[in-house]
Amino acid sequence: MSRVLAVVVLLLGLGLALWPAHAWATEGEGDVTLQTHFWVDESGTKGIDDVVSLPPNSFQPMETFRVFQLDGTALWMRLDPPRLDASQRWYLMLSAAAFTNEATLYSRAPNGAWREQRSGDHLPVAQWDHPDQTPVFALDPQATGPVWLRVVNAPAPTSPRLQLLTENSLQEKRYWTFLMIGGYLGFGLLVFFLGWVHARLYADRVFIAYCCYVACMLGFQAAFTGIGGLFFWRHSAWWNDVAPAVFMLWLTASGIWFVREVCAVSRYHRGVDRFVLGWSVFGLLYAVLYVAQMSPAAFLVLNLYGLLSVLLSFSLCIWTWRLGETYAGWMALGFLPVHLGYPFPALRSAGILPDSWAAQYAVLIGSAIEIPLLLYILHRRAKDFNENRARLRAIDSTDPLTGLTIAPVLHLRLRDALRRVRRYGHPCGLVLVELSNHGEIVAREGREAGDRALVVAASRLSAVVREVDTVSRIADTRFAVLVEGPLRPEELKLLAQHIVAKGLERVPALPVELPLRFRLVSATLSETAKTADEPVDEMRLLERLNQALDRMAVDPRRVVLHLPQSVPARL
Known part of the structure; x- marks a missing residue:
């Protein structure tokens, strides 16, 4: 089983490594974010006619990738598309689907009227003009004049990235995304099934905690990458909006519970064990409070909880390993791929890093390595413990000197x-x-x-x-x-x-x-x-x-x- 998991992880990691390079090589049209100009509507109530009538110097050039905190405000971006090939269909893609509540593109129709295309988490994906894992808008190559993009998001900061794509490039990007993320989810379900089989086979509570951790990880990746909104809850705008944060809290809480069970914290210190259990329960319950408030303060607590949980889990593994829990040290190494990838989306959601491919998929790649690695470590741990239990049971029916039946x-x-x-x-x-x-x-x-x-x-x-x-x-x-x-x-x-x-x-x-x-x-x-x-x-x-x-x-x-x-x- 370990060899099969190793081969699948290698292939999945290789595909994920080649994925962005292949997508960028075939896009050809490129990123147009730095070609835009932006203006922040402090009131959040301006319409397209109001924005068009603003003085030209109201819009500033987007000289670098920036992060915007849009609590109660709206970001307007103006793009003057280059000359487009009329024989192609053109699209404008806005990345970071998990952090965009509303995205509306305005363009002039040939008759002079405004054409409006809507998307974002506050609208069911099924009702988007172009349903996709991330907001996508069609561009008319024969239209003249700029296009205007209105972005609203709260409480997380937003760092918009715009890509100009032909229909072929967009389709190819979709195919690679669905292939890689679908392969990841399928592989994750296989590992979840193997974990459940181990739970029934060894009757070990550690595997139940592992299955909960894997299930939350799969849910988080589906929500974070936009695949969940496109395929699983395409008619629920509310859940599409809160799912990334909720799954992140459940993932962190189940991960801490998983570490507590594997490291047998209760064996070494009762007070620490109670604190760790309370920390895990807090993550499960805080999801309800976060959904009820959805404020910047609640979002800050969410980010702090995730960051401190990474430090807590690693500290528990090292601490119990030094006290003699052999497999706790291996667990610290097993969590390392996700721990190394976690700062990218965490800093991106906190508004410190702009949106990028690494911020979007670092945890996904890390978890593709981590999940089967943890299962292999748990398999070896359960096998050793089961052999020890078999020896203990054999003592009652075996002569201690000769090993014969009593x-x-x-x-x-x-x-x-x-x-x-x-x-x-x-x-x-x-x-x-x-x-x-x-x-x-x-x-x-x-x-x-x-x-x-x-x-x-x-x-x-x-x-x-x-x-x-x-x-x-x-x-x-x-x-x-x-x-x-x-x-x-x-x-x-x-x-x-x-x-x-x-x-x-x-x-x-x-x-x-x-x-x-x-x-x-x-x-x-x-x-x-x-x-x-x-x-x-x-x-x-x-x-x-x-x-x-x-x-x-x-x-x-x-x-x-x-x-x-x-x-x-x-x-």
Whole structure:
């Protein structure tokens, strides 16, 4: 999965990197922002006739890209189009769809009347004269005289950028935009699905927080780039206006919650954990207050919340990493692409930077790298934690020295085996094995060598049986081997010989004259036994074999005992 994600991220990043270069290479007509003149209507009520009648020196040349704070005012821009090819259709594009409430273009019709084209967030995209992800206006190449653009926006500052495009260039720009942003959204949905699968697979709350973060990131990018208004909520002007800010707050709040869960802040400081949780809840609730006020002060708080959240998340990752949370350090690196891209749109929305391609798509490119990278880090984290939990669960059913099944588990499996023998008539076998020279090994080489001998004995017993069979340590030097049926007595005798021979192989950590000497007793468990004087349960069966193995100690030369087929499996 990690290789697939890496390849997709590489291709997506390459496409995003080539996207602007290709678009600019085919536009040809270029940016005409600096060819305009501007005037700010302080009252915000002037009409086109009032503006046209203003003295010529009222308009100032747009010598540099500027940022305008238009609270209660309106920006008028006058453009004298160059001579246009009449065989082409021409369009004027205004960038930054997420930060334009009203954009109206006025041009003279051949009969002298004013032609008005409207767009902006305060008007449903479906009602725009030319619906697009950003305001687009048609130009008549045969018209004479300037065109007038009225821009209104609040509370965010606006930095208008105007591009003069032919229809072919506009279409090509649209195709590349839809391809790249559509690919990004599709890839994001795939990662969201994989995150949800991990949440169900590992039952880890961290993946739920990750899915919320990814969902808010996708919503924010759809709103911020104008794709959401064009395709998803094209009939809702109100939501198209507030969606970028709302998704930004939800994205930041869910990101802080996500960091809190991954870094396990509650494990290190209860006060910090409560503060982080409160910070996340504030972002969720502040969205309601921001939509209700929509004032410059509320917009300032929104920007401060986003900037401080970036610092907070990075600080939490580094702090918990220094306290021993290994994956917190990797999370700091995983968030780095978005953290590096965030200042561009943040400073642009604050009015410090003018609108640009980097301000529009820096976070999108960063998140295209960040989202799958975070999923890979979470996958490795969950895999490690799951292995640790599996080890902890195995402690309850595993002998700590040899790693074999403990006696209570053997009793359960032996009971089930006896039931299957009775139901299906398939005989099974039970072998008790004693490491008879363990005391000699301890006396000559020490206790550590004796423990090593037990580990080697457990390994060799496990090697001679099948995966369905059970090897268990039932005493200090005694093992039990449950051989599942159907099984013939001859096969059980052959297995016993194999066990004895396996023990005589040289043990690398012990002297050559100290092999593992096994003594064993075996029995075939069959419902067809002819002598069944009394019912036998698993405990009584083990006791009978243990007693037979104890009696064998009287004659050291005897190492194998096969009990006659008189051990019934009736319970």
